[in-house]
Amino acid sequence: MxxxxxxxxxxxxxxxxxxxxxxxxxxxxxxxxxxxxxxxxxxxxxxxxxxxxxxxxxxxxxxxxxxxxxxxxxxxxxxxxxxxxxxxxxxxxxxxxxxxxxxxxxxxxxxxxxxxxxxxxxxxxxxxxxxxxxxxxxxxxxRISKEAIISRTREKIEKYRELGITVAEFGTRRRYSYQVHRLVLQALSEYGTGSFIGTSNVHMAMLHQTKPIGTHAHEWFMFHAAYYGFKMANAMGLEHWVQVFRGDLGIALSDTYTTDVFFRQFDKMFSKLFDGVRHDSGDPLEFANKVIAHYQHMGIDPRSKTIIFSDGLDYEKVERIAEYCRNRVGMSFGIGTNFTNDAGPKAMNIVxxxxxxxxxxxxxxxVVKLSDEPGKHTGTEATINLAKVILNIP
CATH class of the missing domain: 3.20.140.10 (nicotinate phosphoribosyltransferase)
Known part of the structure; x- marks a missing residue:
């Protein structure tokens, strides 16, 4: 061994x-x-x-x-x-x-x-x-060399800057290694001025004097379903988040029980109070349309809100999303594995x-997760089916 x-x-x-x-x-x-x-x-x-x-x-x-x-x-x-x-x-x-x-x-x-x-x-x-x-x-x-990792990362963040968008690094969970992660943050910090805005990793944020970024994950709403039932999970999860953070950390995760179900409970109070929503599954352009329509229905200018896109992003996906959303809704991007596990071998697919x-x-x-992409559902088939019945999900 x-x-x-x-x-x-x-x-x-x-x-x-x-x-x-x-x-x-x-x-x-x-x-x-x-x-x-x-x-x-x-x-x-x-x-x-x-x-x-x-x-x-x-x-x-x-x-x-x-x-x-x-x-x-x-x-x-x-x-x-x-x-x-x-x-x-x-x-x-x-x-x-x-x-x-x-x-x-x-x-x-x-x-x-x-x-x-x-x-x-x-x-x-x-x-x-x-x-x-x-x-x-x-x-x-x-893996590729230290110089190659820095060069690749520099090339990526400079292309993102040319797109005129902001980018955060979200790649801790499936990184190639701690050392590769450090190299990526080194390059982002050195070459990312004007585009790179922070990292989800608190340790890396401290080392590189940048902003730690994040709010909540699916488990927050999954627990609320166990406590309050599927129909109340989103509303109680959001209510309790506001109770704890009083308006800070205002990006809501929308796809624990599908985006359509989420927006049924994301009423005018939540829509005004939260700064925006995070996309983590399903077609990002379709999601953007739903978000824009929801805010317009609430009488809120979508351009005053932000979508954080964070689902398996690379440059091609980001470019397509950015051009589609530009001047229609605020946007930012959380890029994970494509930053921290682009070091040679194929990235792992684990959760x-x-x-x-x-x-x-x-x-x-x-507890279950019913994302906008069925392949990302988690939980037993029986409980997934029960949740679908209760939430009227086809």
Missing amino acids: QTIPSALISSILDNDFYKITMQQGVIRLFPAAKARYKFINRGKHVFPDGFSVALRKAVNEMALLKLSKEEKQFLAVNCPYLDPVYLDFLEGYRFNPEEVHIEQQGDQLSVHIEGLWYRTILWEVPLMSLICELFYTMNHSE IKMTEAHPKDGEWTE
Whole structure:
């Protein structure tokens, strides 16, 4: 078996910002809730012998991570909507590797996470990045050179600047490696003036003195469905987000139960209060049309709102979307794997999703995601069908 470098995750903030923001919301509103998550191998990747052992070692090492004084200060200064009480909590937080269950049968990997939601919420992103980096290392994958990564990234961000759009880096979960991620941020920071506006990775934002970007993920609404039912999930999720952040972090994720269902509950109050919406599945041009029509119906100028496009983007897709939306609605782009895993080998296609939630005084309830692209649905067939019936989704 190949020797694996230790401490692949070196900072507790090497995570996506929406995990931090959601964790504050969960601590405030649902401190007794529990959650279960599952690794989904969408790309049917074959894992080498000993992979689970290497992953277990890397996960165990995460128990040593803790928020430094400098990291706490960075969050306090740059994210004033994070409570001092929450920052004190995060300073004392430690990953508990016992919450992560790892097995390997032949060449197939099984990973499950279970525990209090406010604790387990931080596992998904670093776990996925660990799986990716170990996969490439143990398969002896060869990547392009440091100079080539910087050159490719520079070329991309300069082309985006020529398009006249703003771009954020969203690629932590499926990055080739931590080092490649650092190189990408180095190039974006150096050559991206006028286009590059920040990163979803809090650690990288601090290292490169840029803005951490993110609001909430699908699991926020999935939990609300377990607690309040499918019909109330979007409205209660948005209501609670406003309750916690009071107008900050105002980009709403729209496709947990399809965009059509979301807009039924995205009433005038929410439409005015939130700065815009994020697109994460389905046809982006069709989505743009729906967003523009919705705001016009509400008597709101769509150009005063923003769509964050973040679904598997590359230059060609971004160019097509930008030309379609220009002068019709505000827009920005979150680009992930095309930045952080364009290093030679094929990018992995993996996810980790919440599968069950246990609200306080409730019981374990299956949760699902019904995105605008059926191939991205998650959950059991029975629960997916139940949600479709309740929400009148064909």
